[in-house]
Amino acid sequence: MTSQQYYYGTGRRKTAIARVRVYNTPGGSTVNGKPIDEVFTVGAWLRQAVSPLGATSLTDKVTIVAKTHGGGSHGQAGAFAHGLARALVVMDENLRKPLRDAGLMTRDSRMKESKKYGLKKARKAPQYTKR
Secondary structure, eight states: OTTSOEEEEEEEETTEEEEEEEESSOOOEEETTEEHHHHSOSHHHHHHHTHHHHHHTOTTTOEEEEEEESSOHHHHHHHHHHHHHHHHHHHOGGGHHHHHHTTOSSOOOOOOOOOOTTSSSSSOOOOOOOO
């Protein structure tokens, strides 16, 4: 796959990052060297990850090679979908509108809130004792 023309997109979600390459030839999808259904074992994660293909009806027309790291499986699925949407737009600019309408071009900016000093977590305070 290295000698062919590919289109690149980077996706992020929480602390997960996905580097996605899309080849304009029919084939499968691999993530970190494994088939996509082995990496995203929960059906909801798999549906979220391949949702850009459904929105653009390119399900069996492209080959996807991705590398993900950081975060958990759910965050990696979101990062994969974001990176795939960006790579598809680089491949064909006409796909931007359907991907934007499906909400796949916007990075989900929700992150874990940082811990504050004097507290146990971001907002959880130590137990109050009256006496």
